[in-house]
Amino acid sequence: MDSEELSFGEGDPEREPRLRAWAAAHTRLLAACTAVLVVLGFAGVGGWYLYERSWLPQPPPDIELPVQLRFEVRLCGTEESQWSCRGRQEATVAERQSVEAHMRAQPQLTRVLFRSPEWQYEWALALYATLGGGQPGTRATDKAAARESFPSALEGTLRRSGDFAAVAAQLEVLPGVAYVERRPTNFWSGKAEIWLPLCTADDYSEQICKTQKPDGNKRAVTQAEKDAIAARLREVPGVERIYFQDLAHTMKLMRHYYPESLSADGAVRADLLNEAFYVKLSDLAAAPRVIKAVGALPGILIGMPVPPVE
Secondary structure (H helix, E strand, O other), rough: OOOOOOOOOOOOOOOHHHHHHHHHHHHHHHHHHHHHHHHHHHHHHHHHHHHHHOOOOOOOOOOOOOOOOOOEEOOOOOOOOOOOOOOOOOOOOHHHHHHHHHOOOOEEEEEEEOHHHHHHHHHHHHHHOOOOOOOOOHHHHHHHHHHHHHEEEEEEEOOOOOHHHHHHHHOOOOOEEEEEEEOOOOOOOEEOOOOEEEOOOOHHHHHHHHOOOOOOOOOOOOOOHHHHHHHHHHHOOOEEEEEEOOOOHHHHHHHHHHHHHHHOOOOOOOOOOOOEEEEEEEOOHHHHHHHHHHOOOOEEOOEEEEOOOO
């Protein structure tokens, strides 16, 4: 059987003139339909492009940094603080009350709060519970652990950030004081719930990161590793937005958090700072899933909760 050739008008002397006449009469309609199809095509491509870009790690929000007014007076009482307490044991109640009275008498302060070891321990457990670490307890063993991990502390709030150095100098020489340091208001509080610092060259990273990298290179986190972390985060239900904080922004925050701790030229050792992913969740219950999904990936140092706005 011979093949049959399809034809639009050929062989029918009346069909082609009719088609021409219809097309001429509906030129505007055909042009409009063509334009709509083109727009829809570009919209589809553009929409997919925007969707893909929305899942790329975003830079930190370009907003004003929080004013740093809080600081903490750590009292003697833990093994960590003994070097600054010259081997002394826990600060006495009388010493703590003396330090607190001294703080309340200073005109540069607007508020003074006592933070017991138990309060600090419960606060830390409650924060880590957001990552699926369980609820804080009040058992005797927890209280004992609290005193081993957290010394008594006094939290102060300054009227002006620039008053910190003068206030700290007065408090550091008082009996029972281990050290005085700023307690920064976290830039990321309220903007993200999970902090995922990447490996760097400090001792803590050395213990963790060398086991994650096949080549044992704990220092360099490659772009491919960063891309793999971001891709895995995109797969976790409940992740709303992914931010990436580079070293420049990390340094900016450290200079803002601890201006008195910088060297004379304002330098910060880059090898001791971490790049990091920050994750904003649409569902707080997704936090344990996020940590489980990326916690063991090469390049991830640890998964930490971002403290809420205080």
